[in-house]
Amino acid sequence: SSDLRLKVHCFFFLCVAVQSIETVTALYGETIVIPCNNGAPPPRDLMFTKWKYEKDDGTPGDLLIKQVQKSEAMVQATDDYAQRVSIAANSSLLISHGSLKDQRIFTCMVVSASNLLEFPVNVSVQKQPSPPEIMDKAKVLNKDKLTMVGTCVVKDANPTAEVTWTKNALPLAADGKAVVVIRSVRVDPATGLSTTSSTLQYTATKNDINANFTCKSTHLLAVQETTPESFSIHYPSEKVSLQILPRQPLMEGDNVTLKCHADGNPPPSSFFFHIMGQKLLVENSDTYTLTAVSRASTGEYKCSLVDNEEMEDSQSIVVNYLDLSLTPTGMVVKTVGDTLVVEPQMDASGDPKVSWTKDGKVTKAPAFGPLTYADAGVYVCEVTMTGFTRRQSFELVVEGGPVITGLTKHRADDGKHKVLICEAEGVPEPSFQWSINGTDEEISYHNGKATHKITVTPRANLSVSCIVTNKLGEDFKTINVSSADVSHAVCPAGSQEDAQDQATLIVGVVVGLLIAAGLVGLIYWLYMRNSRQGSWKTGEKEVGTSEESKKLEENNHNV
Known part of the structure; x- marks a missing residue:
């Protein structure tokens, strides 16, 4: 009868356990902890605690029993659990190295002096998958052609992981045409873990240049993504x-x-x-x-x-293009008075601009009349157009025999010497020769004009000649130079010739004044004589005051 009560008791509690069965979630490879009666304290009159499980064929199997009087539990299992099960101080069942084979119902039996209770627990073992990985990645994607992007593999999961594809962080929805996704799941027969594979086929467009593709794994324990991948898009030339x-x-x-x-x-x-x-x-x-x-x-x-x-x-x-030819070019030698025609000729694809320089300075286009020495110089014709510059040049040399343009003299600053200056024009540069020896010689030549200056001390009145010559001829002029008597000079700053000139001027002034006074006296005498003759003619007696007679005597005396 006691056995019957027990069965009935057990049947009654079993029915209750099935209705209120609890589930414990464990991690793959970790120790599974299964609480007894959800961790509630055992009864005071507890005799022993026993753990059993449901075998694969549905029959019960014993794992271990822990009596209150004994410190160690007695393992009753004879299969794989014999090495993996133990019991905690609070009567929880401990199973090491949890695996998917441990997904079953384990029952905690609590036996006391007054009762027998069973608490079944369902164990679920979960395994986080390895990070997703894209295999067989495409090197390029072809425009408007369905091309395999790659296969995303998510390994060793429980439960099975969900795999999705994204482009630029947005899910790619399979439409069977432009986007094709082929999914497969493989279960490892040894571990029971699943590996999910997802193959993406995609029809690319030009807009997919630099697009980022990712594979996303979604699992109860984690959400993981691959590193974004971009692909080169191949497409034929359109332009x-x-x-x-x-x-x-x-x-x-x-x-x-x-x-x-x-x-x-x-x-x-x-x-x-x-x-x-x-x-x-x-x-x-x-x-x-x-x-x-x-x-x-x-x-x-x-x-x-x-x-x-x-x-x-x-x-x-x-x-x-821009062509420039110039007539003449190089060195051109002409004689004073000659004519010269300058003719630049241009051939250009555009409208060129022409400019001229003479000796480096801007000038007008040369149009020569009779040539002068001033016309000599280096002429450069420059023609410019966008991106072009052309230059042609000629050097004009104007030659002529020497001509003296000036021969002058003046007194030196010391008042003791004469300075003679001879100026001439001529090309080539003329040479100078004097008919008198001089000192402090100074020579200058520029633009065909030459100046030669000497200082002399003449001892007598001389006619001094300046002679200029070059390969084309010669010219000369003469100037009179008087001697200077330095020891009898009236003015220390002047020569004897200058003193004589001053004396002559003074004598002339005095003589002029004397002549003027004589003329005045003569005119007055004639006037007085005419006045007296008139009185006699009329028979009138000359009458005059004493003051008039006195003034007349004074005037006669002054004359």
Whole structure:
């Protein structure tokens, strides 16, 4: 009867346990802790605690029993659990090295002097998967073509992890056309852990350049993502462009590079270049160089794809030019009075600007009349146009026999010497010769004008000649120079000749005054005589006051 009560008791509690069964979640590989009666204190009259489990075939199996009177529990299991089970002080069952095989119902039986209770617990073992990894990644994606991006693998999970794909952090929804996702799950027969694989096939567009693709793993224990991946997008060329380097305007003699560019990826490696009616194949390069172009190189140039010649582009090249010729050039030797015609001739692709310089200074275009020495110099004609500068020059030399333009003298600052200055014009530079010896010689020559200065001390009145000569002739002039008597000089600062000149001037002034006084006296005498004769003619007696007689006597005396 006691056994029957026990069975009934056990049946009654078993039914209750099934209705109120609890679940414990454990981690794979860790120690599983299963509390007895949810950790509630045991009854005071506890006799022993027993743990048992449900085998794979549904039959019960004993694990261990712990009696109150004994300090150690007795392991009753004979299978794998024999080495892995133990009991804690609060009667919790401890199972080391938890695995998926431990996902079953474990029952804690509490036996006391007054009762027998069973507390079944369902164990669930979870395993966080390894981080997701993209395998068999594509090297490139093809535009408008379904291409496999890669396979995302999430290993060793329990329960099975969910795998999704994202592009630029947004989920990619499979539509069976542009986006195809193939999912598979494989369970390891030894561990029971699952590995999820997700293969993404994607139809790329140009907008996917630099797009970031990621694989995302979602599990009860963690959410993990791969490092963003970007892929090169391959697409055929849709446009060809021809570039001219350097940029125009181009000038004769320049090297010109034709650069053909196609917008495909990868870009084409070979092109056809159409050069002045000829088609040239250039392989493994996108450029073709024209060396030292000329005005004849002006025209239209093209480039096209090798595999699609209809896809082409063209550019017109204009080669600018500027020619300058000058008549005359070099050294031009002319004689004073000659004529010279200067003729610059230009041939240009644009409107050039002409400027002239003479001896480095800006001047007008030379239009010579009879040539003078002042016309001599270096003339440079400069013609400029955008990007161009041309120069031509000539040196004009105006020659002529020497001509004396001036011969002068003046007194030196010390008052004791004469300074003679002879000025002349002539090219080549004339040489000077004097008919008298001099000192302190000074010579200057500029623009065909020469000056020669000497200081002399003449001992007598002389006629001094200045003679100038060059290879084309000679000229001379004479000047009178008087002697200077330094010891009898009236003025220390002047010569004897100057003192004589001053004395002559003084004598002339005195003589002039005497002549003027005599003329006045003569006029007065004639006047008085005429006055007296008039009185006699009329028979009148000359009458005068004493003051008038006195004044008349004074005037006669003064005369």
